[in-house]
Amino acid sequence: MSCSMMKSLFGHKAWANTELFDVLETLTPGPDAHTAIRLMNHIYVVDRIFQAHLLGQPHGYDATNTKATPTLAELRGAVAEADAWYQEYVATLNEAALAEPLGFNFTDGDTGTMSREEMLMHVITHGAYHRGNVGQILKNAAIAPPRDLLTKFLHIAEPARRG
Template identity: 60%
Template sequence: MSVATLQSLFGYKAWANAELFALLAKVPSEHIVQLHACIRTLNHVYVTDRIFRAHLSGAPRPFDATNTEDTPTLAQLQADVQATDAWYLDYAAGLTEPVLGEVLDFRFTDGDRGRMSREEMLLHVITHGGYHRGNVGELLGSIGMAAPRDLYTKFLHQSEPARRGN
């Protein structure tokens, strides 16, 4: 995969997250149980993103599990996700093709050893987030709220209107 494609995918991820958090802020108070489930799911994504950020940067792993014991507020999680999305956008902007192929050794939170290329780690972060945004979309559907159209094509055409042609 090209560096340009990865940069675009991280732009898409940040855009999709922003759209989803904007909708979650509108969940009616009578659906607090479902909102809590959405927050827990997205917190898991955030924690996983931060763990892989540490693997990519050679920093100590910031979490020992794939979710936190305490549930953050929606506003706190949104701020944390925005900051992490910004880190990935900056990281992707500095990538070169040779760096993508570098293989890194790490440990999963369960203690098992892992070995992945930087490109594989970045693709995991992208696909993992998309999978769980879909889970949240299903939860929103169960309370009668339509999830945002989390589509890469929508992102591309919205961020680059010239792609629509004549």
């Protein structure tokens, strides 16, 4: 995968998260809202775990979610910060850096090795999967989820592509 594509994917991720948080703010507090926040927090925690892997640092997590559930506002700010970090990070990479294998520890203490590209793609696909789960929660609550589409993002980010 090219560095250019990585930039597009992480731009899309940040945009999709913003769109989803906008809609989540309309969800009535209750079990559905709690489940949606837990899912979004899980995405965030995994993003931070893989950020640490990419930096070669310990992540400090013993699970892929936190015991306490943050407020929607707290989580939105933290996710925006993580998204900005990833966008800045992928902007610094070249093809050789993407291919470099990195060793790390999973939350269960087991070890693993993945290339930077594999880690970054995991972050992208993992987040997209769980945003889809949150979208289903919204549908079940009779709220239309945002259209989490790369094509929509690209046309918003670069309107000249529509012509």
